[in-house]
Amino acid sequence: MESYDLVVIGGGPAGIQGAATARVLGRTVALVDRHHELGGAGANTGTVPSKTLRETAVVLAGLRSRDLYGVDLSVRRKITVADFLRHERKVKEGLNARFNQQLDACDTRVIFGDATFVDANTILIHGRSSDEACDPHKERAALDEDVMIRGDKILIATGSSPSRPGIFPFGPGVFDSDTLLNLGNLPNTMAVLGAGTIGCEYACTFAALGSKVHLIDGRDCLLPFLDRSIAEALTVEMERAGIVFRWKERATSCVVEDVPTPGHLGRVRLGFDSGESLVVEEVLVAAGRVSNTGSLNLEAAGVKLGERGLIPVDRSFRTNVPHIYAAGDVIGFPALASTSIEQAQRAVQHAFGRNPAPGTPDLLPHGLWTIPEIGFVGSTEEELRKQGIPYVAGLASYADNPRGRILGDAAGFLKLLFRLPDLELVGAHMIGEQATDVIHIGMIAMHAHLRADQFDDMCFNLPTLGELYKYAAFEAILEAERQGVDRPLPKAAPGSL
Amino acid sequence: MESYDLVVIGGGPAGIQGAATARVLGRTVALVDRHHELGGAGANTGTVPSKTLRETAVVLAGLRSRDLYGVDLSVRRKITVADFLRHERKVKEGLNARFNQQLDACDTRVIFGDATFVDANTILIHGRSSDEACDPHKERAALDEDVMIRGDKILIATGSSPSRPGIFPFGPGVFDSDTLLNLGNLPNTMAVLGAGTIGCEYACTFAALGSKVHLIDGRDCLLPFLDRSIAEALTVEMERAGIVFRWKERATSCVVEDVPTPGHLGRVRLGFDSGESLVVEEVLVAAGRVSNTGSLNLEAAGVKLGERGLIPVDRSFRTNVPHIYAAGDVIGFPALASTSIEQAQRAVQHAFGRNPAPGTPDLLPHGLWTIPEIGFVGSTEEELRKQGIPYVAGLASYADNPRGRILGDAAGFLKLLFRLPDLELVGAHMIGEQATDVIHIGMIAMHAHLRADQFDDMCFNLPTLGELYKYAAFEAILEAERQGVDRPLPKAAPGSL
Numbered sequence: 003m004e005s006y007d008l009v010v011i012g013g014g015p016a017g018i019q020g021a022a023t024a025r026v027l028g029r030t031v032a033l034v035d036r037h038h039e040l041g042g043a044g045a046n047t048g049t050v051p052s053k054t055l056r057e058t059a060v061v062l063a064g065l066r067s068r069d070l071y072g073v074d075l076s077v078r079r080k081i082t083v084a085d086f087l088r089h090e091r092k093v094k095e096g097l098n099a100r101f102n103q104q105l106d107a108c109d110t111r112v113i114f115g116d117a118t119f120v121d122a123n124t125i126l127i128h129g130r131s132s133d134e135a136c137d138p139h140k141e142r143a144a145l146d147e148d149v150m151i152r153g154d155k156i157l158i159a160t161g162s163s164p165s166r167p168g169i170f171p172f173g174p175g176v177f178d179s180d181t182l183l184n185l186g187n188l189p190n191t192m193a194v195l196g197a198g199t200i201g202c203e204y205a206c207t208f209a210a211l212g213s214k215v216h217l218i219d220g221r222d223c224l225l226p227f228l229d230r231s232i233a234e235a236l237t238v239e240m241e242r243a244g245i246v247f248r249w250k251e252r253a254t255s256c257v258v259e260d261v262p263t264p265g266h267l268g269r270v271r272l273g274f275d276s277g278e279s280l281v282v283e284e285v286l287v288a289a290g291r292v293s294n295t296g297s298l299n300l301e302a303a304g305v306k307l308g309e310r311g312l313i314p315v316d317r318s319f320r321t322n323v324p325h326i327y328a329a330g331d332v333i334g335f336p337a338l339a340s341t342s343i344e345q346a347q348r349a350v351q352h353a354f355g356r357n358p359a360p361g362t363p364d365l366l367p368h369g370l371w372t373i374p375e376i377g378f379v380g381s382t383e384e385e386l387r388k389q390g391i392p393y394v395a396g397l398a399s400y401a402d403n404p405r406g407r408i409l410g411d412a413a414g415f416l417k418l419l420f421r422l423p424d425l426e427l428v429g430a431h432m433i434g435e436q437a438t439d440v441i442h443i444g445m446i447a448m449h450a451h452l453r454a455d456q457f458d459d460m461c462f463n464l465p466t467l468g469e470l471y472k473y474a475a476f477e478a479i480l481e482a483e484r485q486g487v488d489r490p491l492p493k494a495a496p497g498s499l
Numbered sequence: 500m501e502s503y504d505l506v507v508i509g510g511g512p513a514g515i516q517g518a519a520t521a522r523v524l525g526r527t528v529a530l531v532d533r534h535h536e537l538g539g540a541g542a543n544t545g546t547v548p549s550k551t552l553r554e555t556a557v558v559l560a561g562l563r564s565r566d567l568y569g570v571d572l573s574v575r576r577k578i579t580v581a582d583f584l585r586h587e588r589k590v591k592e593g594l595n596a597r598f599n600q601q602l603d604a605c606d607t608r609v610i611f612g613d614a615t616f617v618d619a620n621t622i623l624i625h626g627r628s629s630d631e632a633c634d635p636h637k638e639r640a641a642l643d644e645d646v647m648i649r650g651d652k653i654l655i656a657t658g659s660s661p662s663r664p665g666i667f668p669f670g671p672g673v674f675d676s677d678t679l680l681n682l683g684n685l686p687n688t689m690a691v692l693g694a695g696t697i698g699c700e701y702a703c704t705f706a707a708l709g710s711k712v713h714l715i716d717g718r719d720c721l722l723p724f725l726d727r728s729i730a731e732a733l734t735v736e737m738e739r740a741g742i743v744f745r746w747k748e749r750a751t752s753c754v755v756e757d758v759p760t761p762g763h764l765g766r767v768r769l770g771f772d773s774g775e776s777l778v779v780e781e782v783l784v785a786a787g788r789v790s791n792t793g794s795l796n797l798e799a800a801g802v803k804l805g806e807r808g809l810i811p812v813d814r815s816f817r818t819n820v821p822h823i824y825a826a827g828d829v830i831g832f833p834a835l836a837s838t839s840i841e842q843a844q845r846a847v848q849h850a851f852g853r854n855p856a857p858g859t860p861d862l863l864p865h866g867l868w869t870i871p872e873i874g875f876v877g878s879t880e881e882e883l884r885k886q887g888i889p890y891v892a893g894l895a896s897y898a899d900n901p902r903g904r905i906l907g908d909a910a911g912f913l914k915l916l917f918r919l920p921d922l923e924l925v926g927a928h929m930i931g932e933q934a935t936d937v938i939h940i941g942m943i944a945m946h947a948h949l950r951a952d953q954f955d956d957m958c959f960n961l962p963t964l965g966e967l968y969k970y971a972a973f974e975a976i977l978e979a980e981r982q983g984v985d986r987p988l989p990k991a992a993p994g995s996l
Contacts (some may be wrong), residue, residue: 015961026977044961050901053962057905061568071558072585088569093904100899316704340961359956369960377960404598405546405936407590408554436933439902442940442965449957450947459856461947463548463874464512464541464837464864468939480523 004034006110008350009125009153011117011298014042015049015339016159016330018101020346022281026110026154027354032111032151034127039094040101040112042161044339047180052203053371054090059210060373062086070410081211083188083264090183113149119303122323126150143254155325155353158305158313158345160298162291162331170195173266176285179204186264189213189283193272195253197224199370201288202240206373209243216280218248218272225370229382229431236433239374239413251276256285293332310334317360319349327353338365367445369438374414378443380429380448383419392422393429394485396454396478400434403473404465411435416470418444418454420478423487425454432470440467447471455479471476501608502770503529506616506622506650508614508795510835511539512546513656513827515598517843522605524851529608529648532625535596536591537609539658540828541836543591544677549700551587556707557870559583567907578708580685580761587680610646616800619820623647647947652822652850655802655810656843657795659788659828667692671763672755673782676701683761686710686780690769692750694721696867698785699737703870706740713777715745715769722867726879726928728914733930736910748773753782776824790829807831814857816846824850829937833863864942866935874938877926877945880916889919891982893951893975897931899969901962908932913967915941915951918974920984922951929967937964944968951975 008024010017013035024031039046059065064076077085105112115127127149155446164178172178177185179200190213194205197219205217217240224233224247241247257272262268265282274280293311300307305321305328308314315321315330319461321328327349330342341362348358370376371377386393400406400414414434421428430444447457457475505515505521510532518528536543556562559582561573574582602609612624624646635836636716643940661675669675674682676697694716702714714737719728721744738744752770754780759765764780771777790808791921797804802818805811810818818825824846827839838859845855869872883890897911911931918925927941944954954972959965 026715045901050905050962053901054905058568061564061572062570064572067558070586070589071555071582073559073574073582075558075561075572075574077572085568086572089567089905092567093901096904097901129705206950285510338958338961340958340966343961344956344958363956363958366958367960367965371962404542404550404590404594407593408551408586425947436936438960439933439965440939442937442963442968443943445957445959446943446949448948448951450943450949452943452947456946459841459860460942461835461837461841461860462861462939462942463864463935464835464840465547465867466936466939468864468936469837471939 003150003152004032005152006030006111006154008157008353009034009151010157010159011125012042012159012330012332013037013040013101013112013159014159014161014342015044016161016342016346017042017157018105019343020157020159020329021105021110023347023350024354025110027351027356030355032113032153033105034115034117034125036114036116038114039098040105040132041097044342045101045351047183049339050093050097051090051183052179052200052207054093054371055086056203056207056371058089060088061209063208063210063212066410072418073224081188083185086188086211087183097403102319109127109299113243116297118297118299120150122303122326123152123154123156124150125153126157140314149296155327157346157349157353158298158326158328158332159330159342160294160332162293162337164287165290165292167287167289169253170256170285170287171258172287173258175262175270175283176256176287178287182286185284187262187267187283189267191282192216192284192286193218193280193282194286194288195220196288196290197247198290199225199265199289201286202369203285204288205245206243209240209245210270210373215245216248216282217245218274220250222249228376228419229378229429230384232376232378232431232433235413235415236372236374236376240372243373251278265399271346278374291331291337293334295332318352319345325353325375336362341366365445365448367441369441371438374411374434375437376433377437378429378431379445380427381419382429382431386419386428391428393419394422394425394478394481395419396474396481398470398473398477400470403467403470405467405469406434408465409435416474418471418474418478420454420475420482422482425478425482427452427454436467440470443468443471454482500647500649502530502649502970503527503608505652505654505850506531506648507654507656507750508622509539509656509658509827509829510527510534510537510598510609511656511658511827511839512541513658513839513843514539514654516840517603517654517656517826517847518602518607519605520844520847521851522607524848524853526851527612529650531610531612531614531622533611533613535554535611536595537602538591538594539728541839542594542598544680546836547590547594548587548680549676549697549704551590552583552892553700553704553868553870555583555586556704560709562707563907567802568764578685580682583685584680612656613794615690615794617647619800619823620649620651620653621647622650622653624851632900652824654843654846654850655795655818655823655825655829656827656839657791657829659790659834661784662787662789664784664786666750667753667782667784668755669784672759672767672780673753673784675784679783682781684764684780686764688779689713689781689783690715690767690777691783691785693785693787694718694744695721695785695787698764698783700868701783701785702742703737703740706737706742707870712742713745713779714742715748715771717747717749719746725873726875726914727881729873729928729930732910732912733869734873735875737869740870746788748775772872788828788834790831791827815849816842817849822850833859838863845862862942862945864938866938868935871908871931872934873930874934874936875926875928876938876942877924878916879926879928882938883916883925888925890916891975891978891984892916893971893973893978895967895970895974897964897967900964900967902964902966905962914972915968915971917972917979919979922975922979924949924951933964940965940968951979
């Protein structure tokens with residue numbers, strides 16, 4: 003039986019990072035994945051594909067080009083599914099090749115198959131025959147028979163899958179966010195069930211492609227974790243794109259009345275608890291995600307499961323079995339590719355005697371690839387009010403920013419929240435093009451406990467969106483002065499922040 | 500005679516900021532501009548127009564669209580000058596309207612005309628008749644006769660203009676960066692004289708539009724202030740775009756052999772000191788800029804001039820006459836819109852008894868809107884070696900970054916330089932899409948004296964370019980470990996950077 007310092011179960015962002023971290027520390031590693039491609043939901047079905055499709059939709063539809071450049075730069079014909087998916091597939095293939103290279107380069111044994119625990123150190127891998135394998139590296143990795151391997155330490159990073167409520171007849175016409183990438187036609191009409199992040203992102207993407215999208219949710223407000231002003235601005239933009247919100251509606255039935263085939267759009271009827279019904283060509287169910295722990299036989303290893311299939315871990319990402327770690331979606335919130343990577347790195351460093359910072363970083367940036375994009379970090383106005391923390395807000399709009407004008411994004415803005423009386427940055431909220439990237443400026447500033455006057459003293463490249471920070475900070479200072487708040491600190495000398 | 504607390508001469512970025520700052524402090528302000536539009540070179544002829552045209556060229560030419568999306572999204576016909584300039588004019592008009600609103604809102608008197616000093620507090624404004632005025636606000640601002648106004652304090656912010664060496668017959672076919680916006684045709688062949696920032700930016704823009712561009716410079720290396728690896732990567736990309744570099748060549752003659760008219764491309768012959776010659780349809784002379792001080796009659800105010808028409812100032816932006824300040828291009832390096840704004844704000848705060856940080860911020864980000872973009876902040880490798888500062892470099896490439904793959908930018912990269920042994924960030928250099936904005940993450944990090952391990956402990960949104968910082972920092976840590984450098988500091992707890 004082959005034996006390794008570390009066995010990683012799951013080849014998504016957490017698993018790959020875990021394997022690479024162990025190799026950096028000079029340990030032997032085997033990585034098992036039940037798919038025939040590496041990258042997990044991050045690269046193959048979730049994070050990157052949805053963002054790539056968003057970008058493709060924006061480009062193919064020529065969004066803004068007529069307004070800005072006076073010429074129609076859309077593809078000017080019906081966009082096909084092949085058009086829509088081409089770039090996504092290329093990006094995915096590129097990432098898969100890169101992951102394989104990366105694991106090759108660091109000499110990690112990769113095995114494709116289903117892993118189950120035999121005991122707390124032994125994993126049985128049920129191989130898949132190589133003709134099932136679609137990966138170019140399949141020769142190396144596919145198994146013709148079951149094997150058992152032993153790991154001194156084990157990292158569970160099996161991720162999550164879309165939740166599939168029983169009332170939906172998943173198949174042609176009715177998709178979850180994984181199967182959506184197999185869609186055969188671009189729908190003229192579509193229903194998205196669930197207005198969470200994934201639901202909103204896909205609703206925006208399909209609306210950009212010209213689909214009439216109905217976005218249905220049992221709650222009555224959009225993305226309650228967002229600062230209200232951002233959520234309201236997003237609502238306006240989504241409605242402007244033709245998306246119809248149906249709040250406080252729950253689907254009670256879903257019937258495929260006409261089965262779609264490639265080239266033939268079908269008909270799906272949704273019934274709601276309000277008694278109303280809706281007929282669309284395609285349905286996307288975005289009802290949350292569940293951990294992939296069902297087939298691991300965790301009992302054999304003595305690993306305890308928590309609620310909803312999540313694996314409880316301590317601040318070092320150890321399960322109740324000290325040499326078995328877990329990281330990524332499988333341990334629950336925040337379940338982002340970015341946090342999964344960091345968790346896996348810390349787990350493996352801990353496993354091999356390094357002393358990483360414990361837990362997941364407190365200061366997490368968030369990105370939503372809606373149209374327009376949203377980025378935020380730190381507290382919302384609502385949170386500050388609830389906590390009784392006095393603050394001032396400073397706004398800067400894309401319309402007043404030369405780069406914003408070049409991009410033609412008239413609705414975008416940055417809102418900075420500064421605590422009173424010291425005007426330290428405690429929240430940054432942004433909606434508009436490139437917001438998911440530009441919000442990192444705010445994240446680093448919060449790490450560094452920057453104050454409004456320090457932004458006001460800086461130079462930013464012009465024309466850039468980064469400049470918005472300077473102007474938002476200035477507005478906040480003016481507001482603080484209006485409120486009679488003396489700035490308690492003198493302006494710092496340049497460079498001495 | 501009207502009298503003001505502050506008279507600002509020049510309505511570009513520095514002048515507008517100076518006026519707005521004085522109004523925030525409750526002072527009366529008049530602003531004089533000799534053009535009939537506000538915004539100066541920043542909005543009207545330099546910074547923003549050149550960046551807008553770059554963006555237009557990228558979009559109209561459908562750069563990357565065929566590769567990425569498998570469809571040709573270029574305009575698919577000969578791009579006209581009207582296509583090319585449409586968006587630039589719209590952005591400019593938008594900014595002009597905004598500046599007018601801004602000055603209106605803060606109740607600044609705006610006067611269009613030529614300003615000359617009568618004495619150290621008195622300015623004579625030679626009005627231009629209103630039919631010359633092209634500004635929508637002309638009714639308010641244009642003068643039918645000369646007026647004199649008095650300023651308690653005065654801010655000179657008259658900016659700079661392109662240098663126009665005598666050998667060039669400026670006119671149809673031979674442009675400087677101001678007159679370029681009047682070009683009548685898009686050339687098939689073009690020569691750009693001077694491979695500085697402006698020359699490189701326009702060379703890239705016209706190459707993207709399909710012009711064959713010859714870039715000619717008396718020196719023998721591209722943009723010597725850049726980190727060498729960035730300059731080399733830019734050279735490769737510019738050559739790939741078809742730009743021909745001609746180093747160590749100086750133009751000795753320039754003859755328009757066939758005068759171009761709208762719809763008719765002309766012929767210009769350039770002779771070089773090497774004896775060679777070159778025939779192109781259009782010539783852009785990018786030979787640096789000179790301060791606009793010639794017509795101010797500074798002697799009457801007692802203001803001394805320095806070399807090349809620059810006005811010498813102290814760290815509070817005071818000229819030798821204590822109540823007369825100067826800011827922006829007119830005082831010389833770095834002569835960026837961003838720094839001009841900051842200088843003017845500090846000058847006016849100082850003039851009215853506030854106590855701003857002195858000088859221009861030491862830590863300046865730089866942006867070049869070449870294709871691809873470049874952003875940098877802090878020291879280059881060459882500077883660190885020269886200063887004998889030990890360091891390690893960490894690289895992260897767009898090709899290994901999911902966002903980079905979505906953008907299809909295979910050549911881009913971020914290089915971070917960390918000082919040894921403490922691994923504090925001392926330089927960040929980036930080439931690729933959005934580099935001018937994403938470099939601000941490095942700027943804030945340098946303000947905050949961040950170390951490599953702190954980046955390594957952070958989460959960035961995925962997929963974003965910001966993530967490159969985490970990976971570049973990680974590579975630098977590995978390199979430091981390879982060199983046997985012990986990290987002197989333990990990993991910080993999350994959020995406690």
